[in-house]
Amino acid sequence: MKTIQIWVKSKLKVIKRIFILSVIVAVIAELVSLGKVISFQQLQSIFQDIPYWKAIIMLIVGLLAVTPMLNYDNILTKLLEQRPKKRDLIKNSWMINTINNMVGFGGAISVGLRSEIFGKNGNQKKVMQSISKIFLFTMAGISIYSLIALCLVALDLVTPFVAHYWIWLVGGALYFPIVLITTYLKNEFTGNMTRKIKIELILTSFIDWTCVIGSFLLIGYLIGVQINFLEIIPIFIVAIIIGIISMIPGAAGSFDIVMILGITALGVDKEVVVAWILLYRLFYYMIPFIIGVLFSAKNASNILNTRYSNIPREISANFAHRIVVFLMYFSGVMMILSATIPVAFSDFKLLNILDPLSFHIILQFPSVLLGFLLIIMGRGFAARVTKSYWPTICLISLTLIYTLLRDFTWSIILFLIVLLLIILFSKAELYRKQLVYSWEKKTIDGIIFTSLSMLYVGIGVYNLPSFPHHRGYNAHLFFPSERIWISGFLAILVVSLCMFFFIRYLQRPRHQIGQNLDxxxxxxxxxxxxxxxxxxxxxxxxxxxxxxxxxxxxxxxxxxxxxxxxxxxxxxxxxxxxxxxxxxxxxxxxxxxxxxxxxxxxxxxxxxxxxxxxxxYDFIKMGEEAHVELDMFSLVGKKNKGKRTIKNRFEKENYAFEVVSPPFDSHFVETLREISDEWLGSRKEKGFSLGFFTEDYIQRSPIGIVKEENGNIIAFANLIPTYNDPEGTIDLMRHKKDAPSGVMDYLFLSLFEYMKEDGKTYFNLGMAPLSNVGSSKKSFVQERIAFLVYNFGTRFYSFQGLRNYKNKYATSWKPRYTLYSRKNSIIYVILTLLIIDNMSVDREK
Structure with a gap:
């Protein structure tokens, strides 16, 4: 025996995994078999005769009937001295009890699940002792009802049919006394319970089974069964006992046969009894069971997320978000098309299948309005804006109500419910505080809105009596009436206004990140x-x-x-x-x-x-940056003869280079401004990646100037600080129009010498745009296009000329790149760069 215990302990993890896997298999098998137990066609025909308010009451009663079972696990946590969060306790308990109701196997599933969930961090022996005590009392309530039913049979107050099953009632009635006796024995698995715990368990079980019986009777009352319900209770008790002993999941089959035979013996039509049982299974078993499965799936996902660094949740939530966006856009487009070409949707089977919402929606105004609104909400959801959540929920609910009022169709209801569930699941994906309506999004939405609107208006024009209809026209383009078309057109006008206000709502508070210069x-x-x-x-x-x-x-x-x-x-x-x-x-x-x-x-x-x-992030090479290694710079030698000639020529003509440090007087600044304006001519200053002339900017750094013999300044460059000791560079570099040829070369050469003496390691000559970009046949397509621009765009911008000029001095080139998110279009990225890099600057800044 000890050897077996040791082996079990050593294999405990494996046994737990096998059990969890078997539960998952059982749940999947039960989900597959739900279609056999509950016929959806039968349910649809039943619901066509049941008012909506009665169906809602049945749903509420079915959910409430499950809630007393939650107290079993509340008592269990007391026995185990655990204090879980109420929310987690309710969720776990609902999952355990509803899955056990459907899958069952004599309660083995509930024992295993409770052991797995509540016994993770506790003494396993104590856990099993506590669970066994709880398990004993779960049938106490049905045992009490068996005793009541037995009394009714003995007093001849029920149908003779039940008398044939008196032995089952006797067995059920004996269960409760036996349980009470065993609790007084000194057994660690059944005894040692306080009176308070016993009373609480008995009351819980009795209330639980009272709710089960009550939910069944109430469903019968709501579907109009005229019968003495006191006679139904003993039949129900017998059917439950036989179902439990059979250990069939949900007592499917055994319970149904007994109930059909017993109730029809009371004079109720068999079809009504079948409908009664189907509704009972739907609202007490199936719907709570599905909720329980969702809870179990969430628990399993939590375990996977904990184990795999939250990656599964991120992937599934992102996938759900994409599905919601697609469904909303798709549904909106299909609703508008079904209102635009309704005849085609009735004649073509494929269109009828693809249309998820509008199988029977024929009113043009609401259909067009809801269709466009779904697309608008889809944009907010696609942008992951938090404020789009509740408007989307409200719109889907409104669409559901509209569909219910027009024509109750299971396919539509199921679609909308699934859509709502996915929206609820993907709520965490909505985290952005505002919508910034990008060009990419505007392009997509603009194409959809414009196409649908033009189609709708075009078909309206096509339907005008004065329009010349040629032979071979398409009958699917005709509207039922001009009045219906006008209502749809008004919907387009209304939705345009709604779109404007909704986009404004999502765009607020128009927050800009960062701050102005501090x-x-x-x-x-x-x-x-x-x-x-x-x-x-x-x-x-x-x-x-x-x-x-x-x-x-x-x-x-x-x-x-x-x-x-x-x-x-x-x-x-x-x-x-x-x-x-x-x-x-x-x-x-x-x-x-x-x-x-x-x-x-x-x-x-x-x-x-x-x-x-x-x-x-993806990247594209934008060009190369020229560097001059100042340690290697020299005017000595044959190789540097041309540079030396330029330098000597300017010095012989008594031109001088000088570096002036701020602060500068107003006369000096005004002189530089005149040179800058003359250099600019009719061109406007550009900013962002380039400096522009302002007094404040000029006053921040030393200025290198070239002067004539009389002291007049003819060229200048500002030596901007790089806040990096080895590097030196300039920004503005401007000269008079009548300055001698080569003045910029003289300025550069003088700057190289000055910065070398100042201890700089290299001089940064700046970018040569598109230089050495896409020269390989294996480069990115975008870079190959840039290569063409570099080679053939000289008439607009001297790309090659700038490269050649800087190459006279550069000893090395370093690549520079532009990076952008893969979610962005490279076309719009380049367009944005062109705009901001060529945007004219207000010179008063």
Whole structure:
């Protein structure tokens, strides 16, 4: 015996897994057999004769009849001295009892499930002792009713049919006394219970079986059975006892035969009895059982999620969200089409099958209105906006009510219920605080709305009496009447207004992420942790900033970006503490996601590409950045003869280079402004990735100037700080129109020498757009297109000329990339970049 116990303990985990698997198999088998036990065609014909309010009462009564069983597990937790959350207790208890009602096997399922759920962290022996005590009393109530039924038989107050089954009633009546006696024995599995626990268990069992009997009788009353229900109780008791002893799941078959024979003996038609039993099984067994299965599925998913880092839940919730969006768009389109071409939906079988909601919906106004509204709600749901949840629930409920009022059809009801359940399941997917209506979404919705509206209006015109109908016309394009078409057209006008207000509702509060320039915070990050060649562009004040604060409350990373439409375009690499870049990027992506924005990272390095690749970002190469290694820079030697000649020529002509540090007087700033305006000519200043002339921006950094012999300035460049000691660069680089040829080369050469003496390691010459992009036949399609633009777009922008000019000085090239989410269209990403990068700047900024 001890050997067996040791073996069982060693194999306990395996035994538990086998048991859980067997329960799952039994549940699936029972779900499959539900169609055999309950005929849906029969139920549909029954419900056609039952008012809706009676069906609702039956549903409520069936659910309430299950609730007394929940107290068994409440008592069990007291015996085990456990204090689970009420919500978890109710959910677990409902699952155990409803599955046991359907699958049963003499209560073995309930014992196993209780052991698995309530015995996880407890003493297994104590758990089994407590469960066995509970299990003993579950039949106490039916035993008491057996005694009552036996008395009715003895007094000859019931039909003679029951008298043939008196032996079953005797057996049932003896169960309760035997149980009471065993509880007084000193047995650890049946005895040692307090009087209070015994009384509570007896009352629970009696109330439980009273609710079971009461629900059956009430269903009979609601379907109009005219009979003395006192005679039904003994028949019901006999049928229950035979069903329990048979150990058939749900007592299917044995219970039904006894009930049909007994009740028909009382003069009730067999068809009515069958309908009665079917409704009882539906509302007391099937619906609570389905709810219990959903609870068990949720428990199983919780276990899987805990074990596999919540990945299964994320996948299933995301899948459910996609299904909801598809169903809402699909349903909306089909409802509108069924109202637009109703004849086609009645003539073509395929269209009739595809239409989930409008099998019998013929009123044009509500159908068109609900169809367009479903598409609108689908947009809110697709965008995962929290505020779209309750309007969607209300719309589906309204559609359900409308369908019920027009024509009760099981297929429609089932579809809408499934849709509601999926919406409820995917609620966690709705987390965004506002809708930012992107160009991608507008394009999709615009195509759908425009196509459906044009189709509807076009068919209306086609149906005008004055329209010349040619031979071979399609009869499916005709409306039943002009009046019906007008009602549908009014629905389109109404839904356009609804769409406007609903989109506005979802878009509020129109929150922008980040903040305007806070110089103190920005300088704190840049001075303490460093930056890059793009960091100083923040002080143009044409962008917003996002600052990452670490767990210690210290600002360590800085992003600069501009929001246009739904795209938050980040300029260059983040600035600040490199070790915090991964956490800062995650925080920025999370902030954008919550508020409905889609980040785009413009002209970033390979390091950022690798970080963002982990978040599902695609990339396209935007060009290469030219670097001059200052340690290698020299004007000596034959190779550098051309550069040396330019430098010597300007020096011989008494031109001079000088670096002037701020603050600058108003005369100096005005001189630079005149040079800048002359250089710009009719062109407008551009910002974002380029600097533009403002006094505030000029005053922030030293200026390198080229002067004539008389001291007049003819060219200048601002030496912007990179907040990175080895790197030097400039931003604005402008000259007078009458400046001598080669003045920019002289300025560059002088800057190289100046920065080399200042201790800089390399000089950043900036980007050469589309340079060396898509040159390989195996490059991305987008990059191959960019390659064509680079080669054939010189007439619009000197891509090759800029590359060649910088290549005179560059000793190395570093690639720069643009990254975007895979959910975004590259076309709209590029369009956004073109707009914000070429947007004219208000020079008063």
């Amino acid at each position: 110089e103190q915070r920005a300088m704190s990050v840049l001075e303490n942790y460093g930056g890059n060649m793009d960091s100083h562009l923040l002080f143009l004040k044409d962008k917003r900033m996002f600052v990452y604060t670490n767990s210690e409350g210290i600002d360590t990373v800085l992003f600069q970006f501009k929001a246009y439409n739904d795209k938050c375009t980040v300029m260059g690499d983040p600035s600040g503490k490199r070790a915090d870049f991964p956490a800062a990027i995650e925080a920025f992506l999370e902030e954008c996601d919550i508020w409905g924005y889609s980040p785009v990272f413009y002209e970033v390095s390979q390091e950022i590409v690798m970080l963002l690749h982990e978040y599902g």
